[in-house]
Amino acid sequence: MFLTGDERSVGWLKTFSMVAVWLGCVVLFTAVGQSYPEVVIADADFKNMDTVATATLAKADRVFNKKDYRAAAAEYELFAEENQRSSAVAYALLRKGRSEMLDNKCGAAIRSFQEVVDYFDKSSHYAAAALYYQGQCHFSNGDRSTAIKVWRKLVANEDYAKHYLAAPAFLALANELSKDKKYAEAAAAYEQAAVEFRSKNSTVARQAIDLALDIHMRIAPNAKQLRAMYDRVKTTRANPEAPNDDKYWSDLRGLVKRYADKIPAADKAARSLYFKYWADAMEGQRLSDNSFRIDLAWFRLQEDGSVDGWLSRLERQFNSTFKPGNNGQVVQFLQAVGKQKAAVQKYYAKLDMSTMNNAALEQLARTLAQTNGEVDMARNACARINQDEWNDTDRNNLIGWVQHIDREMVEMLCQRMKDPDFGKFRLLTYYHWRNIADKGIPLAEEVAAIPKYAGQAYWMKAELHERRNELDDAIKAYRVTNREPDSLFRIADCMRRQKKSTEAIAQLKEIEGFFAPQAPEAALRIAWIYRDNKEEKQFIAALRGILKKYPRSGQSNTAHLELERRGVKMGGGVDAD
Numbered sequence: 405m406f407l408t409g410d411e412r413s414v415g416w417l418k419t420f421s422m423v424a425v426w427l428g429c430v431v432l433f434t435a436v437g438q439s440y441p442e443v444v445i446a447d448a449d450f451k452n453m454d455t456v457a458t459a460t461l462a463k464a465d466r467v468f469n470k471k472d473y474r475a476a477a478a479e480y481e482l483f484a485e486e487n488q489r490s491s492a493v494a495y496a497l498l499r500k501g502r503s504e505m506l507d508n509k510c511g512a513a514i515r516s517f518q519e520v521v522d523y524f525d526k527s528s529h530y531a532a533a534a535l536y537y538q539g540q541c542h543f544s545n546g547d548r549s550t551a552i553k554v555w556r557k558l559v560a561n562e563d564y565a566k567h568y569l570a571a572p573a574f575l576a577l578a579n580e581l582s583k584d585k586k587y588a589e590a591a592a593a594y595e596q597a598a599v600e601f602r603s604k605n606s607t608v609a610r611q612a613i614d615l616a617l618d619i620h621m622r623i624a625p626n627a628k629q630l631r632a633m634y635d636r637v638k639t640t641r642a643n644p645e646a647p648n649d650d651k652y653w654s655d656l657r658g659l660v661k662r663y664a665d666k667i668p669a670a671d672k673a674a675r676s677l678y679f680k681y682w683a684d685a686m687e688g689q690r691l692s693d694n695s696f697r698i699d700l701a702w703f704r705l706q707e708d709g710s711v712d713g714w715l716s717r718l719e720r721q722f723n724s725t726f727k728p729g730n731n732g733q734v735v736q737f738l739q740a741v742g743k744q745k746a747a748v749q750k751y752y753a754k755l756d757m758s759t760m761n762n763a764a765l766e767q768l769a770r771t772l773a774q775t776n777g778e779v780d781m782a783r784n785a786c787a788r789i790n791q792d793e794w795n796d797t798d799r800n801n802l803i804g805w806v807q808h809i810d811r812e813m814v815e816m817l818c819q820r821m822k823d824p825d826f827g828k829f830r831l832l833t834y835y836h837w838r839n840i841a842d843k844g845i846p847l848a849e850e851v852a853a854i855p856k857y858a859g860q861a862y863w864m865k866a867e868l869h870e871r872r873n874e875l876d877d878a879i880k881a882y883r884v885t886n887r888e889p890d891s892l893f894r895i896a897d898c899m900r901r902q903k904k905s906t907e908a909i910a911q912l913k914e915i916e917g918f919f920a921p922q923a924p925e926a927a928l929r930i931a932w933i934y935r936d937n938k939e940e941k942q943f944i945a946a947l948r949g950i951l952k953k954y955p956r957s958g959q960s961n962t963a964h965l966e967l968e969r970r971g972v973k974m975g976g977g978v979d980a981d
Contacts, residue, residue, distance in 0.1 A: 405955045407499075414886060415429060422886065425847030434444055440568060440569060440571075440572065441530070443495075443498060443530065443533045443569070444495075444812070445461070445492060445495045446495070446527075446529050446530075448491070448494070449490075449492040449494070449495060451489045451520065452490065452491055452492070453487075453490060453492055457483070457486075457487050457492065460479075460482070460484060460486065460487070461483050461492060461495075461496065462481050463479055463901055464476055464479035464482075464483055464496070465499070465912035467479050467683060468480075468499060468503060470503075471506075473503040473504070473506045473507040473527055474503070474507050476499070476500075476503040476806040477500050477504050477512075479508065480496040480497070480499045480503060481496075481500055481921060484496045484497055484500070484666050486808065491527075494520055494523075494527050494530040494902055495515075495518045496526075497516055497519050497530075497534075497538055497848060498516075498517070498530045498533060498534055498537075500516045500778060501513045501514075501516030501517040501520070501537060501538075502744040504516060504535060505537060505541055507776045507801060508546050510541040510542075510544055511545075512886070513541050514538055514541045514542065515536070517534040517535070517537055517538040517541070518538065519844065520534035520536050521535060521538070524677040528561070528563040528564050528566070528567060529567070529840075531564065532558055532563070532564035532565075532567035532569060532570060533562065533567065533569050534560070535555070535557055535558040535568070535573070536555070536558060536569040536572065536573045537566075537569075538554050539551040539552075539554040539555045539558070539573065539577075539608060540576075544553060544578070545891075551576075551580070552577060552580050553575075554564065555573045555576060555577035555580075556577060558570060558573045559573060559574055559577060559593065559596065562699050565596070565600055568596075568604070568605065570600065571601050571605050571608040572599070572608070572610065573592070573598060573605075574593050574594070574596060574600070574601075574608070575597060575608065575611060575612060575615075578590045578591075578593035578597070578612070578615065579591050579615075582615070582619070582623075586625070587619050587623055587624045588608075589621060590615075590619060591593075591616045591619040591624075591633070594615045594616035594619070594676035595614070595616050595633050595636060597609070597611070597612035597638060598613045598616065599636060599637055600825055602637060602638065602644050603644065604969065605900070606642075606643075609637075610642070613637060614638050615897075616633060617630075617633075617640060617659060618663065620633060621660070621662075621663040621682075622663045622666055622667065622678065625678070625681045625682070627681075627682075627685040630656075631652060634652055634655070635647045637654075638654065638864055639651055640655055640659070641655065643880075650710070651694060653686075653689060653693075654696075656682075656686070657686075657690045657695075657696065657699045658680045658950060660679075661699075663676060663678075664679065664706070674705070675706060676707050676708070676709075677765065679703045679704070679706040679707040680707040682703060683700060683703040683704050683707055683752075686699075686703070687700070687702050689726075690723075692725055694721060694722075694725055694736060695736070696738065697717075697721040698718065698721070698736070698737070700717075700738045701714055701717035701721065701740075702714065702740075704717060712746070715741065715744060715747050718737060718740055718741065718747075719750075720726075722737050722751075723819065725774035726768055728754075728827070729756055729758075731756060731759065731760050731764060731768075732752045732764070733754055733917050734751050734752075734755050735767060735768055735771055737751050738751050738752070738768075738771050738772065738775065738776050739771050740777060741776075741779045742775060742776065743775075743776060746779055748772075748781075750774045752772075752778075752781055756766070756862075757785065758786050759883070760788070761790075762789050762793055762794060762798075764791055765785050765788055765789050766785075766786075766789065766802060768782075768785045769782040769783075769785040769806075770782075770805065772785060772813040773809045773810065774805075774809070779809060779810050780830070782809070782810070782813070783812060783813050783816075784896075786802070786806070786813050786817070787816070793822050795822065795876075796821045796823055796826055796827075796954075799817045799818075799820060799821055802817060803817050803818070803830065803834070807834055808839075811834075811838070811840075812937040814831070814834050815831060816836070818830050818831035819831075825851075825854045825856065825857070828850060828851050828854070829851050829854070829857045829860070829861070831847060832847050832848055832851050833858075833864070833952070835847060835868075836848075836864040836867065836868060839867040839868070839871055840901060841869075841871065841872055844864065844865070844868050845865055845868050845869065846862055848861045848862070848865035848868065848881075849861075849865065854864070858883045859885050859886050862881045862882075862884050862885045863881075863882070863885045863887060863891075865881045865892065866878045866879075866881030866882040866885065866891075870894070870898060873901075875899075875901060875902050876900050876923060878894075879895050879898050879899070880892050880932065881897050882898070883895065889915045889919040889922050889926075890912075890918070892911055892912075892914065892915050893912075893922075893925075893926075893929075895911055896908045896911040896912050896915075896929065899911060900933060900936075905933050905937055908933060909930050909933055912926040912927075912929050912930050912933075913926070913930070916930075923941060923954065924950065924954040924957035924959035924960065925959060926954075927946065927949065927954065927959065928950060928959040928962060928963065929951050931943055931946035931950065931963070931966075935948055944967070944970070944972055947966055947967050948963075948967070948974070950963040951963055951964060951967075951974060
C-alpha cells in the first residue's frame with residue numbers, strides 16, 4: 405500500500421482500491437468500463453524525502469487535486485528540478501505527465517511519461533503506469549499502432565504486468581488486436597490478463613475470459629486452445645477452481661449454447677458450421693453421460709436440421725444406457741424430445757410409475773404437461789400421487805402450476821384436500837381467476853357459509869356477477885363482503901354502469917363522509933359522473949370543491965389540471981349538490 409505524506413500525518417489506512425491522495429481526494433479515471441485510482445507515491449520514496457521536499461510535493465498534489473492541471477504540471481516540474489537526487493522524482497514526473505494529459509496536452513504528456521520509462525524503468529510502480537498512460541495518449545491522438553506498441557511493452561514485462569494499470573492495458577491491447585483480426589494474439593492477451601488478475605481484479609478477469617471465449621468459441625473456434633485456456637485460468641467459472649475433465653465438458657456444453665446466441669438465427673450456414681465444429685470436438689467423449697450425449701445430439705440437430713437423425717441419436721443413447729426401472733432416465737429423455745409425440749409415447753411406455761415416489765411423479769407430470777404438451781399423460785401421473793403422504797400445502801403448491809394447464813387436475817386436487825373447506829375455497833379462487841362463473845357463483849354461495857372464507861367468497865361472487873354484467877346481483881354480494889370502503893366504490897361503479905347516477909353519487913358521498921383517507925377519491929369520482937353526464941356546471945363545481953376541501957391530495961392536482969385545461973378560474977370553490 406502506498407501513502408502520501410499528509411495521509412501519514414493523520415494515520416489514514418485505506419485499502420488498495422480506495423487509496424487516497426493528499427487531501428483525502430481520490431482522483432479516478434475510467435478505462436474499459438472500470439475506474440482506477442491515481443498512482444500515489446511509493447512508501448520507500450516517501451520515507452526518503454526531507455521536510456522541504458515533502459512540503460513542495462504536497463503543494464503540487466494539492467493543486468492536482470483541485471484539478472488545476474496546468475499549475476500542477478509546473479509544480480511537479482519544479483519539484484523534479486529542485487530534487488534531482490530524490491527517488492520521488494519518478495512520482496513527480498509521472499504526475500507531471502498526468503497533469504499534462506488531463507490538460508489535453510498529450511504531446512507533452514507522452515514526453516514526460518517517456519522520461520519515467522527511460523530513467524526509472526526498474527521502478528515498476530511508476531514505469532508501468534507511465535506506459536499505460538502513454539498508450540492512452542497515443543490512442544487519443546489517433547495513433548493506434550504506437551499505442552499498441554507501448555501496451556505490448558507494458559504487458560511483456562513480468563513486473564509491469566502485475567501493476568493494477570496493466571489490467572486495462574491488457575484489455576485495451578487485446579481489443580485493438582481483435583479489431584485488426586489478430587485473434588491469436590488478442591486471445592493470448594486476454595488470457596494473460598485473466599491469469600494476472602483472476603484474484604486481484606475479478607471484473608477485469610471476467611471481461612478478459614469472456615472476450616477470449618468469444619474468440620475461441622465463435623470467431624476462430626479452437627477446441628485445443630480453449631482447453632488450454634480453461635486449465636490456465638482455472639476454469640471459466642465466476643471464481644477460480646481446480647480444473648478437471650468433468651468440469652470442462654460440463655461447462656463446454658453451456659458455452660456452445662451461449663456463444664451460438666451471438667450468431668444470427670438467419671445465418672443458417674454459419675450456425676451449421678459452428679455447431680458442426682463443436683459437435684465434432686465432443687464426438688466420442690463421455691459415452692455413458694446421458695446429459696452430455698443429449699446435448700451433443702441437439703448440436704447435431706442444429707448442424708444438419710434432421711429431426712429423424714436427432715431422435716435416432718437420442719434413442720441409441722437411451723438404449724445403450726437404460727436399465728428397466730430407471731424412471732429418472734426416462735424423464736430425462738422425455739425432457740429432451742419436447743413435443744415429438746411419437747417419441748414421447750415411446751419413452752412414456754418405459755415408465756414404471758408404481759415405483760415412483762411423489763416428488764418423481766410431480767416432476768414427471770410437470771415434464772409431460774409443460775415440456776411435452778401431453779395433458780392426459782400428466783393427469784394420469786398426478787392421479788398416481790399418494791395423497792396420504794401429502795398435506796394440503798403440498799397439494800396447493802402443485803395447483804400453483806397445474807392451474808395454468810388443466811382444470812380437471814385442479815378440481816381433482818381440490819377435492820382431495822384433507823381440509824374440505826379449504827379445498828372448496830381453493831377451487832373457488834381458481835374459478836374466479838379463470839372467470840368460470842357458471843361453476844364459481846354456486847360454489848361461492850356454498851363457501852360463503854364458511855365463516856372463515858365468507859367475506860372473500862362474497863367478493864369473488866360479486867366480481868363474477870359484475871363480469872357477466874349482472875349488476876344487481878353484484879351489488880347485493882358486495883354489500884355483504886365487509887370490505888368497506890372498497891366494496892362501496894365497487895357498488896357505486898355498478899350503479900354508474902346502470903346509469904343510476906343519483907344513486908352512485910349518493911354512495912360516493914357516503915364514502916366521502918365516513919372514510920376520510922378515501923374522501924378525495926370519492927369526490928373526484930363524483931366529478932367524473934357529472935362530466936360523463938355532460939353536466940358541466942356541476943362538474944366544475946365538484947372540481948372546485950376538491951381544490952377547496954382536499955388541497956394537498958393527488959386528486960386536487962388532477963382537479964387543478966382539469967380546470968386549467970378548460971380555462972376555468974380556480975377560485976370560488978363550491979360543493980356540487
